[in-house]
Amino acid sequence: MTESAVQPPRSVVTRKDVARYAGVSTAVVSYVVNHGPKRVAPATEARVREAVRVLGYRPNAAARALKLGSSETIGLVIPDNSNPFFSLLAYAVEDAAAELGYALLLTNSDGNVAKERRNIRNLAARQVDGVVLTSVLFNPDLADLQAAAIPSVLLNHAGEAPGFNSIGVDLVAGARLGVEHLISHGHTSIALAMGSNVSNDVDGREQGWLQALAAAGLPEGPIVRGNFTRDGGYAAGQRLLAAANRPTAIFASSDMQAIGILRAFHEAGVSVPGDIAITSFDGATEAEYTWPALTTVEQPVRAMAAAAVAALVGRDQSQPPDHQIFPTALRIRQSCGCDPIGTVK
């Protein structure tokens, strides 16, 4: 029988069909498909596998989930998958989950608290094996997950959230890296373009900026606040240019903001890094292709995503929650003034 002679079946193939084709009981089919609990003789197993292949049998995922009490699925809630930093995060979480045999249910909250809650409730109702949450809030409401005994981990979370697993980077140390680098270029008037945060606490990046300036005995430059987005950065850039105390350098709290600032500066004929130098935060791929290319504080996205998945599926959930902080690294390109522009690499 050649493979091309097999027609797609009209209706869904059942375990019974496989058993009949292979000449075994349905229990034996189940042992082979579920890798146990009983062992099956190699010759019989081969016959069952051949039947599965020829008939195109798919074990019923719903029945399997009911039995195992697991859907082998992880839920992800992020603000916006079309934001490059979050899409990189989503990609890395999907990859880390797939590595362990888990599929990823992706949901976007659009940075909206109500939608985030809806997504969490929906994932809880679907009985995913765990939820990775990049929340809009510092203390998100995870009651629905707790009620369903579904483990969760807060990703991209710099502070310690009592009672929950969380993973983030050292924002303070990272921002210090970015600001100290500008100081090493001789800048003494360094502004901060800060993304707006729903938390009442001072963001770690703002703290790091303050600490680096204080350590160098420098005055605080101007602060402009807005969204973490390209648009937010564009508005921030325009305001910085209009300010009386125009700085010679800027630390931006996200790459997207820095990209918006670059546009405002290009339009105004302000040269980067010649007139004003910039460093930023995140390490988005896009930052490598701006003009000039951005010197940025890079987050170890892949390692963080792998740690988030491991916190859900490889971990005894009766243990106290774990808070992991990853270090960042400065990726030096051109916007800081290090690399002469015009050099083809």
Added chain:
Amino acid sequence: MTESAVQPPRSVVTRKDVARYAGVSTAVVSYVVNHGPKRVAPATEARVREAVRVLGYRPNAAARALKLGSSETIGLVIPDNSNPFFSLLAYAVEDAAAELGYALLLTNSDGNVAKERRNIRNLAARQVDGVVLTSVLFNPDLADLQAAAIPSVLLNHAGEAPGFNSIGVDLVAGARLGVEHLISHGHTSIALAMGSNVSNDVDGREQGWLQALAAAGLPEGPIVRGNFTRDGGYAAGQRLLAAANRPTAIFASSDMQAIGILRAFHEAGVSVPGDIAITSFDGATEAEYTWPALTTVEQPVRAMAAAAVAALVGRDQSQPPDHQIFPTALRIRQSCGCDPIGTVK
């Protein structure tokens, strides 16, 4: 009893617990939770809903899926969710699916045929209600989905794939828009930066470029081929600058390529659009923030994503497959020479 006094339950709450709390039968709980099949008196329904809320009951999704024969889930296979065009597509598909009550299982194929097959097989085994596939191949292998009677739709698919639903844009007409616009600026030497395609057929964007040149009686400019990525565009840009017949304008088959070309030109001190004008294809958000901002042929991503989801869940699958082609629109910015650079908008 106040809400704060309710402790999260130690074990998962069952339908029996809800029935006991509300003083009804488990069947009544089921009617309320599943919206039928029998009607329940409003007062009783309110009592059940209160019990569900207080106890934190979640209907068992696996049991529900087994009963309904549906997981209310759609699978998506894309090459790379960290590529801005595909992340925009994934975002739009998630949004369209959520609108109809479906969750999205996201998988990345990394542009790898074997990984794409694995993802499809995995989604089939999970018995999703449908699969949206942005394939690496023109004729992907969908036998696993057919065998499991799972409907599918090829998204971002310009040609007609016999036997399958597909959705794409009119690449030929779109490319003509982009090239004709360069011609309207007086250019007579227009190059093509073309992404490499696994298909043997000439890509619609290449056809559109050829047609627009022929219609204007212009000679074919140079063609550089490479990846659809920023890196691919960067290499293409360098090659175009080194060529003996340097063009005065370029049509790039993706925004990402155009972004790479811009970097190569910036590094070489070539001015855009002054020395060489550029138009590109896709309409990624990033294209709005390049320097200069890219004039690009925009794909209606949201409409295409909504159509893809509708092809799976709102459609009689016994009908012959449907092939939908969406129109594109030219989004005019600065790289073509229309908009004077330096104008603050």
